Amino acid sequence: MSRGLERQVNPKIAALVILLVIAAVQAWWWRAFIWRPKSPTPRPKANMMQMPPGPAQETGRKDVAVETIAGDPEPGCADGPGRDARFDAPTGIAIGANGVLYVADSRNHRIRIVRPDGETTTLAGSTAGYRDGPVRTARFQSPCGIAVDESGRVYVADTANHRIRLIDNGEVRTLAGGDAGFASGRGAAARFRYPTAIVLTHRPAKTLLVADCGNRRLRTVGLDGSVQSGTLLPSAPLSAALGVGGTGWESPLPDGASIARTGPAISGIHSALKSLSIAHPGVVLPLGPETRLLADASQGALLLVEGTTATVLAGGIQSPGSMLGWRDFSGDQALFGRIGGIVQDDAGRIYVSDTDANCIRRVTVPGLIRRKEAGP
Amino acid sequence: MVIAFGTITAIRLRSSAPIARPLGIARAVPQSPSFVDGAWYWVEQLENEALLVRATDARRELVRGRSIPSYAVAGHHLLWADQQPDGFRLSTATPDGSGTRVIRETDGRIMGAWTDGAASAWLEQSKRPGSASRVLPPLGARCRVLLQKGDEQSVAAELLEEFETGEVLGFRSGVLYVLGIRAEGLRASVIYRIKPGEPPQRIVGETGVISAVLDRATLYWTAPSRESNSTMTECVRALATDTLKIDTIADWLPGGGRLCLSGTDLLLLSPSENAPWLVDHPHRLGSPLALPPDEYCIGAGEGRLLTVRRRKTPGRVAVSEVLLP
DSSP: OHHHHHHHSOHHHHHHHHHHHHHHHHHHHIIIIIOOOOOSSOOOOSOOOSOOSSOOSEEOOTTOEEEEEEEOSSOOOBOBSGGGOBOSSEEEEEEOGGGOEEEEEGGGTEEEEEOTTOOEEEEEOOSSSOBOEETTTOBOSSOOEEEEOTTOOEEEEEGGGTEEEEEETTEEEEEEEOSSSOBOEEGGGOBOSSEEEEEEEOSSSSEEEEEEGGGTEEEEEETTSEEOOOEEOSSOOOOOEEOGGGSOEEEEETTTTEEEESSSOOTTHHHHHHHTTOOOEEEEEEOSSSEEEEEETTTOEEEEEETTEEEEEEEEEOSSSOOOOOBOEETTTOBOOOEEEEEEOTTSOEEEEETTTTEEEEEEOTTOOOOOOOOO | OHHHHHHHHHHHHHTOOOOEEEEEEESSOOEEEEEETTEEEEEEEOSSOEEEEEESSSEEEEEEESOOOEEEEETTEEEEEEEETTEEEEEEEOTTSOSOEEEEEESSEEEEEEEOSSEEEEEEEOOOOSOOOSSSSOTTOOEEEEEEETTEEEEEEEESOOEEEEEEEEEETTEEEEEEEEOSTTOEEEEEEEOTTSOOEEEEEEESOOOEEEOSSEEEEEEEOSSOOOTTEEEEEEEETTTOOEEEEEEEEESSOEEEEETTEEEEEOTTOSSOEEEOTTSTTOEEOOOOTTOEEEEEETTEEEEEEOOSSTTOEEEEEEEOO
C-alpha cells in the first residue's frame, strides 16, 4: 500500500505543496503578529509650528538676529516679564519715548505696553465692548491700529467699534466716529467702517492718518476730531505708514503686489515683489526715499525693498506654500506668523508684532539705515 | 529563526488581544462616533450625502442629509445639524429617529451641537460683514452660543471669533464650555467658559488644533508637548472647573490625537496608532491598549471601543466593537 502511495506521489509536487504550506504559515504569522495596518482616517497634525515640506525658495540673512522679547505663541492675556506675558493677536505697534512699545492687542481688546526689556503691562481696556472713561474700565473692541505722540498720548484705531480713541492722562475718550458708515465731520458725526491702522503726521499740521478698511479710504483726522473724506483706494488698505519726513503715506493693497501712496508710484516695486512671489504685502515701513521694510501677509517674511530689488531679511518664502511658523534664530532660520505691525527704534532695531504667533519680536539687522524722524 | 518566531509569537499572545464583535458594514469610515445608552452612533460622509447611523446589533440609518457636521445624543433626545442649500438646520428626534422636529433654521453655520437630554446648546457662526484680510484677525467675526432649555432658546454669549470648527463640550453648574478652532494663519484653539449673561471667559489657549473633553468636574485637552521639542508628540492637560487650576497630566503621547472618555478612563486615539492610548494619571507617559490584529480604533465609550477593518471593496467598511477588559 505505502509502496503504491510512494509511486503515486510526485516528489516535485510534494515539495511544492510543503513550500506553499510554509509560505502560508509565514504569511499568517506575519499578518497576525508583525503587520500593523495604516490608519484609514488620517487626521490633521496637531501642531502648526513646523516647517512645511519642500525647500524654501528664499530665506533670510544669516547675520540678522530674531528674538521674541514678549509673549509666546500660546494665545492668552497676562502681564509679566518677557515670555511670561501673553497676547492674543497683537496687530498694530508704535514706539514712544525711551523705546517703549505700544501694542494693539486685538483679540484681548486691550492696549498693552512692552518695555525694551520685555516687561509687559496693560495700558487700557478690559472686556470687549465700547466704553470711555478710566483706562481700567474702558472698553475697546478688536483694536488693530495704534499711534503715539511725543508727549505719550496714544491714538487707537478701535476697529470693531468703528471709532478713533484717545488715551491721555489715564482716561480713554472717543476722538471721532460712531456707528459703522462713511461720513466726514467732527467727532461723533464722522463715520468709519473698520478703521484698521493709524499713524501720526506732522506736516503740514499735526494730524492722524487712518486706514479706513471698510470704506477703502485713507482718511485724515485732526486732533480736534475733525475727519476728512480722504483718498479712495482701488482696494481696502490694511495698514498705513508714513513716508520719509512724514510727508506722505504708503499702504500695501491686499489684492495685488502693489503699494498705494501719495505722489508718484514707486518705480519697480511691482517687479521687485513679483520676483519673490510676494502676492500679499501686508505692512510697510518706509526707511528712506527708495528703501522700505515690508512684511508679507501670507508667507511670514520680513523684506527689505531697495529700489527695484527685494531681499528677505528674516523668515522665508516658499512657492507654492507658506513658511508660517514661530522660531527665533538667525534670519535664515527664523520663522514668523503673519506680521501685523513694524516699527524701528532710535538704534535702528526693528520690532514686529507677530499676530499669529502672539508675540513681540526684535529683529536686529546689521547696517540697516535708520528711519528719518517724522517730527516737525 | 525559530527562536525569533517563538519569542515574537509569545510576546504577542501574552498581550491577550480582545476579540472584535462585528456591528455591520458601513458605507464610509464612521466619523464622530459615540456610545450612548447601549448604542453606537456615527456619521458616514459619502460623496453627495451624509448618513447618521445607529448600531446596536446591526447598523441602521437614522438620518440622511447633504452634510451632518454635528450631532449629539442623550436621554431621549437625538440632536443633529444638517446643511441646507441656504444655511443650516438643527433638528431633534428620539434616538431611534422617530418624531423629527426642526428647532432652528439659520443662514449661519451651525457647529458643535450638544445635549444632555434636559438642555441643548450649539454654535452659530455668522457670515462676516467685514472684508477679508490676510493680516488682521477676521473683522466683524461673530460666533453665537445658543442654549435651549425646554422650548426656550437664548443666546448665552456672542464670541468675537471666527471658528473653522467649534464644539460645545458641556454644561456644568450653569456654565457652558466651548472649544473653538481658529482657521487663519498658524491656527490656534481656544476654550471659553460661558456663564449666560456674563462676558465669556477664555480659559484655555493653545497653538494648533486640539481635542478636548469635559468630565464631571475636569476639562481635559491635548496640547503641544511641554517636555519634547518634537511636533509629533503632544501632552494632555487638565483644568479643574472649580479652581481653574491647569495641570499637565501626561506627556510624550503620539501627536494629532483625539480624546475620548470611556467611563472613568481617558483615552487618546491617534491617527498614527491603531490602538488607543490610556491616559493614566499617575503614569505620565500613557500606555497603548491591545486590539485585535487589523483593527483600528476610531471611537470609545462606556468600556468599549469602535473599530474598523479596511476592506478592498470601495464603500464597504467593516465596523466592529471591542469590549475593554
